[in-house]
Amino acid sequence: MDRTTIGIVMNGVTGRMGLRQHLIRSILAIREDGGLPLRDGTVLWPEPILAGRSEAKLRALADRHGLTQWTTDVPGALARPDVHVYFDAQVTSARVKALRQAIEAGKHIYTEKPVAESLGEAVELARFADAAGVKHGVVQDKLFLPGLRKLARLVQGGFFGRILSVRGEFGYWVFEGDWQSAQRPSWNYRAADGGGITLDMFPHWHYVLEQIFGPVRAVTARSVTHIDRRWDESGSPYDATADDAVYGLFELDGGIMAQINSSWAVRVNRDELVEFQVDGTHGSAVAGLHHCRVQPRAATPKPVWDPDVPTAQRFRDQWQQVPDNEIFANGFRAQWEQFLLYVAEDAPYTGDLWAGARGVQVAELGLQSSREGRRLEIPELDR
Template identity: 50%
Template sequence: MATRRLGLILSGVTGRIGVNQHLGRAVAALRSSPLTLANGDVLELDPVLVGRNAARLRQIADRFNIDRWTTDLDAALSDRDDSVFFDSALTGLRFDNVRRALEAGKHVLCDKPLASNHAEALQLTQLAARGNLRNGVMMANLWLPGMRKLRALVDAGFFGKVMRIRGEHGYWIFEGDQRPGQRPSWNYRKEDGGGIVLDMM
């Protein structure tokens, strides 16, 4: 049995979802209970945080006992010992971040959406294929029970011809006492990455 290190570049995990979900529930859990592979080897994550705010990165790194952090994405991508890139930065930054990671030879996992339009998504997919790189997008909301039920009802014609939809997503990012509980306004603006439908679906 050997210990295998996995260098993981984490971009954009400084927001509430990134800290609570990606770091708190996933990365921290895997670091405290390393994954045993089928051959008996143990996989240990060695993350590096990447973001725009050095003070925030330092605070988060200290909280989760992460030794490495940087505001320089290019420096992180140039480290050959880090083979996987995870991006949950703002939607409007995603295409460029993922493109740079793929060009640097990194396997990629990113939050939804992969890109703001079909052409960009296709370009990233082709770039990954040319580099023989693994890639994936987390599309968690598509598989929520309510979303699956809604899809089944639409497919069955239950609503007839759908002309207009108003939907509300019940995921609270903030507690509601200091700021409104729902998603911040930038999630709803097309100029900030495609709007709420692209961001949430």
């Protein structure tokens, strides 16, 4: 079968997320399956060029996966005519400069979020990409989780009637790094390096709310640093200056109220690391990464409050599992395929830099709300 090669500079793939989800489970998985079929019957073949700062890490990574192309010279790689796409999975603080270089080189860009540390930078970047005529996309992996795919299906099918509220719980205990190693990199907990859970997670929650339930119109939030001392990868202690928990209230079109708690200082007492409960006039659902359970109006139990008598009802047993009804691909790979088809044959695509900018906007307003202790409306972005 004829195939067309698309060169992709992948910057930041020596990190956990860039390596596991973007390189191994997305680009290499597409190659292992013979490439990405196109409408004309040919195949799109992704050719990764690994990029980063460490020659030793890049060489070892390439050797391990049978790849031949890697570089520490990102501008040089961007100058190559056989490179079509630049992907960024670096630390947030390095992202805008690298994306601008790629746009200036005329490359399409696909990037992890947040796209920038500030709304001004995010908007400027989106305008710059539009003016350059390049295609751009931002990772929105949560939309491709099986549990949220099922939840979106329920919304589209009218299961809930009028949706009243959304309650989200996300997070887990990230060890401080002294007596047990931390599960997340230390820069996540330093404000100067672009760390903080509000900037990290509010862009996720924004696109989940926006694309499944409707536009977000206002935000009230409280960002806090519960653990103010941690230990880095070398075992050295440091002051944690970025927020490690944020408690948010989002107001959506139609009067929908969404409450989402995000924390790296919480011990998990739920079925999955993230869960959303959606309540509507005709039914409710609880969705996680993989599973989704429902309770329709006609099957809703009738509890009675009586603190003096232990309840005999087993509330978790009163919910019904939503069937898969399809095979769910890895969410990162699914969005990579969407973006590559967008580049190769102009297939529909919605998660662009403007969507990324709206996510940064709600994070920035959330941090402002926390500082000022007030509700803030979210204005439309001026393109």
